[in-house]
Amino acid sequence: MPNLARLFHNADEVVDAWREALKRRDVTAALALWLDDDSITCVLPEGQRLSGHAEIRGGLERLLANQALFLEPIACISHSSLGTAIYDTTEAVHLRADQVESAFFLNITLVVLQDSQGWRIAHLHASHSADVSSSAPITQHGLH
Structure with a gap:
């Protein structure tokens, strides 16, 4: 895959x-955010595990085929250290830009790594959130 991303x-x-x-x-723009490495992985909310650019492209095409996803972070804990950043978020998902109430909530973990091309996604895990209140961090850094 050519690295045309900024x-x-x-x-x-x-x-x-x-x-x-x-x-x-924009599947092409979304895929350009991933590391140029076959070891990248993505778990979709329905539980399907995707590995590599071809599988992730197919998954994103299916995910975005019928509608856009407007993600609004409502809780986020992030950790970073020496070229690695991990984001644990709960996101309200809207299916239209003008939608006020969220359609559902997702818990998303993103692992972002720094390489010679800058920061890129190495892994994403998304799952449906059953209870939004239990997903909110207790403190800003998530420690008790």
Whole structure:
């Protein structure tokens, strides 16, 4: 896969670009945010595990085929250390830009790594959230 994506100088930019690509239903832009490595993985909310660019592209195409996804983070804990950033978020999912009430909630874990191309996604795990209140962090850094 050619690396035509811009260089991201921090992991937060990648997470923001991910949300924006889903909002635009832009599979190419979303896939360009991933490491250029066959070891990348993605678990979709329904539990399907995808490995590598081809499988992740197919999964994103299916996910965005009928509608855009507008993700609104309502709780986030992030950790970073020496070229690795991990985001644990609970996100309200809207299916239209003008939708006020969320359609459902997702718990998303993103692992973002820094390489010679800047920051890129290495792993994403998404699952449906059964109870939003239990997903909210107790403190800003998530420690008790």
